[in-house]
Amino acid sequence: MEVPILKQGAVLIATFQAALSDADLNQLRMGLVQQVVKFRSRAVIVDVTAMDVMDSFASRTLREIAHMIRLRGAETVIVGIQPEVAFAMVQLGLTLEGVATALDLEEGLAYLNEKFKTAN
């Protein structure tokens, strides 16, 4: 399944679909980092609004994506986690520790703007 990755200036926006298989997630992990390298992006926003379920593999993959992207000097923000999904995740102990999160795409971009402003 192809995950659309859009470029918005120095930010890449990847929109996860509802049912991503483990294979899809593995592909994404490599694919996203390659895109960051190719476009010299400063940040990636991963939009998971469409995901109504988040298992431990997906959660771990997101953390790994964030770490790999940080090694390229870029920031990752996960946006759009649904209330029910958030609730289920914390009950399973999946906290996405060390990864920035925001309510939605708008908030994610605002967060990055703030960060880039203070960094510059």
Next chain:
Amino acid sequence: MAKRDVASISQEVKRPEEPSELLRELVAHLRQNRTQLREEWVVRITETRLLTAMTKEEIFAEATSVYDSYVEALETEAFEALQAYARNLSERIIPRGVETHEVVGIVLLLRDVLARSLFAKYQNDFKKLNRILDAYEPAANRIANTVAVGFVQERERVIRQQQEAIRELSTPVLQVRERLLILPIIGVIDPQRARQLTEQLLRGIRTNRAKVVVIDITGVAAMDVTVANHLVQTVEASRLLGATVIVTGLSPEIAQTLVTIGVDLGKMNTVGDLQGGIEQAERLLGYKVESLAEPR
């Protein structure tokens, strides 16, 4: 010739009735004597001091419909219809303050009144009385059971409804500034309330696009380990929605509990009291509060 006729006649009389015939005979008797038996029942209800929350007219009206439903259930054996009727009746009388023992009581009284009338009618034919009771008793017991269960089910439904309403009322999520929510918690938190609290808060964060939430637990006296964990989970789940949580008003006991369960206090933002919490929230959101003039 006469002898044979007599013999054949006495043989016919001795044939036992079918159970369905007995039931029909029974139902006919109860219908014929409806007025008198119902009156007797209402007298017994008053004597036993049941349904004291209702007026005589109300008791009479309900008694009439219960009596008719009772006899109909005996006749048709349609117990689902009876259970639906019982739930409907309960919906009407529960708000009047009628208790379970009263409902069960009056149904059993009716059973007794009807049974006595059968004793009276068949007092000269003991064998027939026995056969009639064989038909009557199982049905009457099933009726009593059905009505009681219907009543209890309705009560349980009302209780669940009220519990839900209480829970909703007692955990309001309040927006006090743009992007700032306050969740004042008062009273006892059990795991179920904690869960409902979390769900309400997360929905509130999304609806109000909150960036900071102040959870005030000044009004919570004690918290067991399970609930303390729920609080930690609430903080973490809120973060996943991009909101920062500030917990205020921790009592010394609760602070002890949190330390005991090994909560990573680096993960939890806490401030002494609600005022301090709001002030910190405002700072996080970039608000500044200035006093303009002398207070009047």
